[in-house]
Amino acid sequence: MSTEGQFELVEEQVRGYRCRVFRHAPRTLPALLQLAPWTSDAICVVYGPLRLTYAEVSARADRLAAALRSKFAVGPGTRVGLALRNQPEWVDGFLALARLGAVPVVLNSRAAGDELVAARDSTGVSLLLLDSRCGRELAAYPATGPMIVVGDATLEGAERERDRAAVDRAIGAGAITLDALLNETRAATVGAAPQVAPLDAATILFTSGTTGRAKGAVLSHFGTCNSVWTNLYAGYRIAADMAARYGISLQQLAAMAPQTCMLLMFPFFHTSGLHTGLLSTLMRGGKIVLMRRWDAATALQLIEREKVTQFPCVPTMMWDLLQSPNLASHDLTSLSSVSTGGQALQGGLLSEMTRAFPRAVPGTGFGMTETTGAVAMSVGEEYLSHPGTAGRVLATTEIKIVREDGSVAAPGEPGEICMRSVSNMLEYWGDREETARAFDHEGYMRSGDIGYLDADGFLYIVDRKKDMVISAGENIYCAEVERVLLAHPGLAEAAAFGVPDTRLGERLVAIVVPHASAGDIAPADVSAHVGAHLAAYKIPTEILVQQSGLPRNHLDKVDKVALRRLHGTA
Numbered sequence: 001m002s003t004e005g006q007f008e009l010v011e012e013q014v015r016g017y018r019c020r021v022f023r024h025a026p027r028t029l030p031a032l033l034q035l036a037p038w039t040s041d042a043i044c045v046v047y048g049p050l051r052l053t054y055a056e057v058s059a060r061a062d063r064l065a066a067a068l069r070s071k072f073a074v075g076p077g078t079r080v081g082l083a084l085r086n087q088p089e090w091v092d093g094f095l096a097l098a099r100l101g102a103v104p105v106v107l108n109s110r111a112a113g114d115e116l117v118a119a120r121d122s123t124g125v126s127l128l129l130l131d132s133r134c135g136r137e138l139a140a141y142p143a144t145g146p147m148i149v150v151g152d153a154t155l156e157g158a159e160r161e162r163d164r165a166a167v168d169r170a171i172g173a174g175a176i177t178l179d180a181l182l183n184e185t186r187a188a189t190v191g192a193a194p195q196v197a198p199l200d201a202a203t204i205l206f207t208s209g210t211t212g213r214a215k216g217a218v219l220s221h222f223g224t225c226n227s228v229w230t231n232l233y234a235g236y237r238i239a240a241d242m243a244a245r246y247g248i249s250l251q252q253l254a255a256m257a258p259q260t261c262m263l264l265m266f267p268f269f270h271t272s273g274l275h276t277g278l279l280s281t282l283m284r285g286g287k288i289v290l291m292r293r294w295d296a297a298t299a300l301q302l303i304e305r306e307k308v309t310q311f312p313c314v315p316t317m318m319w320d321l322l323q324s325p326n327l328a329s330h331d332l333t334s335l336s337s338v339s340t341g342g343q344a345l346q347g348g349l350l351s352e353m354t355r356a357f358p359r360a361v362p363g364t365g366f367g368m369t370e371t372t373g374a375v376a377m378s379v380g381e382e383y384l385s386h387p388g389t390a391g392r393v394l395a396t397t398e399i400k401i402v403r404e405d406g407s408v409a410a411p412g413e414p415g416e417i418c419m420r421s422v423s424n425m426l427e428y429w430g431d432r433e434e435t436a437r438a439f440d441h442e443g444y445m446r447s448g449d450i451g452y453l454d455a456d457g458f459l460y461i462v463d464r465k466k467d468m469v470i471s472a473g474e475n476i477y478c479a480e481v482e483r484v485l486l487a488h489p490g491l492a493e494a495a496a497f498g499v500p501d502t503r504l505g506e507r508l509v510a511i512v513v514p515h516a517s518a519g520d521i522a523p524a525d526v527s528a529h530v531g532a533h534l535a536a537y538k539i540p541t542e543i544l545v546q547q548s549g550l551p552r553n554h555l556d557k558v559d560k561v562a563l564r565r566l567h568g569t570a
Contacts (some may be wrong), residue, residue, distance in 0.1 A: 007233045009395055012422075014222070015199070017443035019422045020396050021222075025229040027198040028221040029098045032228060034193070036282040042259060044282070045088050046289045046306060048154035052088060054285070060088075061095035064178075067185035069100055072127050072146060076101035076194045079204070081125040082268075083107040083116060083134040086290045089150045089178065090268050091278065093129045098202075101194025105204045105216070106269045113137035115214070119206055120144065123216050123429050129178075132163045135170030147175035152292070198222035204429055205271060207369050216429035217370045223423035224275065227372040230396055230423075231280040234377055238337070238361060241380070258334070260286030262310040263302055265294060265317060272341065275373040276312065286310075296320035300330045307334040311360075314556060315340050315349055319492070322352050332357060339363035339379070348489060350387055366390035366459060370438070370445060372423040375399065376459040388483070389458040390451070397421040400444060401453055414452045414462045414477070418444035450477060467560065469498035469506045474537050476508055481540065484533045485510060488526060490518035493550045495558045496540060499569040510540035511563055513549055521545055 008023045026032040038058035045052045052060070068074040080097055082104050084090040097104045105123045107116060109131060116138055120128065128147045130138065135149040149170040152163050167177065196202075202221040206214040243253040262281050266273035281288050289306050291298060294317060302308065318340055321327065338353060338360045354362055363379035376391030376399075383389070393399050398420045401409040409415040424445045427435040439445055450462040463477035470476070478496040485494035493513040498506040514521040523543035530539045544567075551562035 007229070007236060014422045015443065017420060019420065020398075021226055021422050022229045022233075022396070026225045028196050028200075029202045029224055030101065030193045030196065032225050032279070033095065033098055033282070037285045040285065042285060043287045045091055046287060046302075047088050048292070050088060050154060057088075057091060057095070060092045061099060062189045063182060063185070064092050065096035065099045065190040067181050068096060068102075068127070069190060070185055071181065074100050074102050074127065076196055077200070078102040078127075079105050079123055079125045081105045081107050081120055081123070081128040081130075083109050083111075083128060084131040084150060084268075085109045085133070085292065086264065086268055086273070087131065087150075087152060087292070088290070089129075089131075091288075094268070094274075094278070099190050099194070101196045103201045103204060106206070106274065107134070108206060108214070108269050109134055109267065111137075113140055117141050119214065119216065123204055130170065130175070132166035132170070135173075135175055136166035139169045139173035139175075143174050147173075148178050148181055149175040150178045154292075196221060198225075199426070201426065203274070205269065205274070205369050215431060215434060217425040218427050218429050219372050220422075220426050223372045223421070223425070224279070226396055226421070227271075227275050227374075227423045228279045228283060230374065230394055231276055232283055234379065235280075235284065238379060258307060258309065260284045260310065261289060261306055261308045261334070262286060262312070263289045263291070263299060263306070263308045265291065265299075265311075265313050271367065271369050271371075271373045272312065281310075294320075296324045297326055300324060300326055300332070303332050303335065304330045309334055310337045310339075311335060312337075312339045312341070316556070318349060318353055322349070322356055327356065333359055335360040337361050337363065337379075339365070341365050348487075350384075354384070364389070364391055366461065368447060370425040371397075371419055371421060372425070375419050375421065378458070386458050388460060390461045391459060393453070393457050393459055396423070398444075399453065399459065401451065402440075402446075409452065411455045412452055414450050417447040417449045417451045417459070417461075419447060420444045450479075467497075469496075469508050471498070471501070471504045471506050471508060471537065476538050478508075481508065481510065481530065481534065481538055484530055485512060485526065487533070488512075488529045490514050490521050491526070492516075492518075493558075495550055495560065495563055497560050497563055497567075499564065499567060501541075507541040508538070509542045509544070509567060511544045511546060511550065511566075513546055 006024050009020050010023045011018050012021050037054050040054040042054055043051055044054040044057045080102050082093050094104050105125050107119050126145050130149050132151050149167050151167045155163050199220050201218045202224045203219050204216045206216055243250050264277040266277055268274050289302055335357050338357050341364055361380045363383055365374040365377040367374035375397040376393050378389055378391040400418050401415040402418050403409050403415045420443050452460050463479035467478045481496040482494050491512050492515045496510045499509050501507040526543050527539050551559045553559045
């Protein structure tokens with residue numbers, strides 16, 4: 001993307017409401033994907049020793065699409081489950097399904113068997129494409145349709161043997177291997193683009209949560225394209241600012257710039273991994289570097305070797321990088337963008353990040369599965385001057401902050417964050433009641449997050465709506481307390497939560513984990529730190545210091561239910 005005109009915004013009536021959309025953006029996923037440079041010999045995917053060009057990835061996707069159509073009659077609207085870790089076969093599967101107009105049902109590849117079964121059954125998928133771990137998990141349950149299992153040919157030694165054993169177990173439960181499927185299919189191409197409409201389902205992604213079953217958010221073709229175009233526009237603005245800073249044109253900058261390269265650690269079953277990571281990078285003709293599992297030392301090696309330019313991550317990963325004893329021994333000057341999201345930054349992490357990567361533009365953002373990615377974003381000086389923000393509200397999204405009584409809050413006043421955009425989900429699959437509760441009468445989706453907008457349009461997250469403690473009639477938002485706790489230089493992790501109290505109704509408890517190098521941390525010192533930054537009633541009545549990390553769910557979010565259980569109050 002090279003011109004401002006390609007990002008012209010217009011208002012259109014979408015699903016009964018006025019929405020701002022990009023005039024020149026594609027409206028369906030197949031049309032969007034046609035813009036990627038599929039005939040190029042540039043590297044598209046790197047995974048261990050495997051290096052695939054755009055032309056090779058395209059050929060692999062075409063061959064798989066032909067096989068899926070020939071053997072399983074996959075076509076427009078067919079729901080097919082993808083349950084694979086971030087590996088090349090996930091990319092193959094997603095692209096193949098998109099080229100057929102099918103609906104990828106993106107399952108959590110880290111989920112337990114009963115979670116996979118619940119997601120499979122709730123969406124009624126007709127076919128599953130699984131990695132060895134998910135295949136092993138599902139082998140213990142009755143099959144409801146055909147399964148294709150994929151091993152990992154890059155593994156060696158004991159890992160390779162475990163992978164083969166898991167594949168064999170899946171085969172014993174009725175699965176076929178991907179290699180067997182491809183070997184019995186003669187056709188290699190799928191022909192004409194499928195007929196799909198902008199407001200048809202493009203994908204189904206599952207929401208996270210600590211209670212109840214995850215819900216399948218149905219994302220439209222139109223919303224997906226809008227989300228990807230938003231990411232491209234953000235990149236365009238960064239490039240335009242850089243060109244202006246150097247006194248050159250965008251065309252000159254593009255000619256000088258190396259191939260975009262992203263070290264992608266967000267899983268593909270997250271909207272960040274799929275839309276911001278995979279699809280946006282493909283549209284830029286960039287290189288995607290995948291890792292089987294997170295390891296800071298390996299990440300540093302890959303950044304240097306592959307000349308990684310973009311590294312989006314959660315703060316925990318950034319902390320690991322910055323604490324690595326090998327940090328200074330690697331050439332990391334290729335990094336032009338580092339961004340964090342998913343949780344509050346630990347104390348001092350932003351300044352450490354900018355010192356370690358002085359050439360990289362820092363950034364952050366806020367979004368949800370149900371919004372097909374970011375609704376707010378800030379990068380560079382804008383972010384550095386507003387370090388506590390979740391980002392400036394994007395041009396394609398309208399946000400209102402709603403009080404408990406349903407009225408709209410004033411700037412700076414906290415309330416529930418509600419969003420309206422063409423990228424909002426269509427529905428929760430098969431759940432009319434939850435879908436109805438998710439939207440208000442004006443088409444705004446209720447986020448369940450508490451936050452506020454300042455007068456300049458910057459969004460700040462205060463807490464989850466349901467994660468609020470009411471103590472002696474005062475509302476205490478746990479995220480606000482946690483943000484202050486994490487600003488303590490000696491603390492690596494912190495979580496706040498409410499427990500029943502006879503006198504107060506609820507009282508606030510915090511569990512904190514010191515940095516390994518911090519030595520002993522006294523609860524009184526932590527209390528004093530909170531009291532220096534927040535009102536006295538927001539100081540936890542009890543602070544527990546533990547050396548082991550906080551319990552987390554499969555999405556790496558702190559599990560508050562488990563914390564209450566540890567405290568003896570769940």
